[in-house]
Amino acid sequence: MSEPRDLRLARENGTLHVAGDLDLATTPAFAEGVRSAAADGAHRLDLSRVVFIDSSGLRALVELVREAPELTLAPAVSRAVHRLLDMTGMLDALPFEAPPIQED
Amino acid sequence: MGVVRLDSSHHATAAAVPAIRREVVAFAEACGVTTDVLDSVALSVSEAVTNVVLHAYPDGGGGPLHVIATSDGDGLTVVITDEGIGMTPRVDSPGLGLGLAIIASVCPRVDVERQGRGTSVRMAFEGAGATA
Numbered sequence: 001m002s003e004p005r006d007l008r009l010a011r012e013n014g015t016l017h018v019a020g021d022l023d024l025a026t027t028p029a030f031a032e033g034v035r036s037a038a039a040d041g042a043h044r045l046d047l048s049r050v051v052f053i054d055s056s057g058l059r060a061l062v063e064l065v066r067e068a069p070e071l072t073l074a075p076a077v078s079r080a081v082h083r084l085l086d087m088t089g090m091l092d093a094l095p096f097e098a099p100p101i102q103e104d
Numbered sequence: 105m106g107v108v109r110l111d112s113s114h115h116a117t118a119a120a121v122p123a124i125r126r127e128v129v130a131f132a133e134a135c136g137v138t139t140d141v142l143d144s145v146a147l148s149v150s151e152a153v154t155n156v157v158l159h160a161y162p163d164g165g166g167g168p169l170h171v172i173a174t175s176d177g178d179g180l181t182v183v184i185t186d187e188g189i190g191m192t193p194r195v196d197s198p199g200l201g202l203g204l205a206i207i208a209s210v211c212p213r214v215d216v217e218r219q220g221r222g223t224s225v226r227m228a229f230e231g232a233g234a235t236a
Contacts, residue, residue: 055202
């Protein structure tokens with residue numbers, strides 16, 4: 001799978017670690033990577049290394065959660081993720097394993 | 105410090121979103137914009153350019169997009185202008201319809217102007233030039 005250079009996905013056991021930017025340019029590869037990992041049994045997303053996210057990234061996240069109810073999110077998230085989810089009222093709307101906390 | 109200016113033109117596609125975001129953030133950083141405001145600049149520019157890609161040129165082929173950023177030492181103004189059909193709502197919108205609302209949340213002043221041809225989004229930020 002080729003990924004835009006600004007997005008890095010790494011699987012570790014059942015977790016997919018997401019690093020870099022989530023925007024209009026990277027969300028197709030992000031969605032493809034999450035679906036591929038889920039098909040292999042990785043249903044947990046770690047967003048603690050997401051440096052930037054905008055509404056395109058948020059939209060991708062919401063869609064992926066809708067289509068895969070088994071998907072969960074690790075509670076430690078980056079400042080960028082926490083800020084956007086807080087701003088849009090989505091902190092309580094996504095399937096975090098525990099209340100999300102800002103890691104950095 | 106006098107007025108400094110960034111003036112660039114792009115072809116509005118998905119790849120332009122991170123490219124323009126970084127270009128404007130680098131300019132803002134050079135102007136002495138504080139870290140908190142830089143985050144707001146990055147988010148606002150990303151949303152504004154995304155709106156152009158998705159709504160001004162909905163056929164996916166992109167089109168002209170112009171960026172002008174100026175700083176006079178007290179504030180930073182960024183203007184994103186396209187030559188497309190305007191912010192026509194799309195039932196198949198790949199966004200959440202949150203773009204302008206997000207800009208309004210993080211940008212102290214935003215003005216959207218429909219011109220003869222195209223749309224112009226002007227965003228003004230404070231906090232520039234504090235150290236310049």
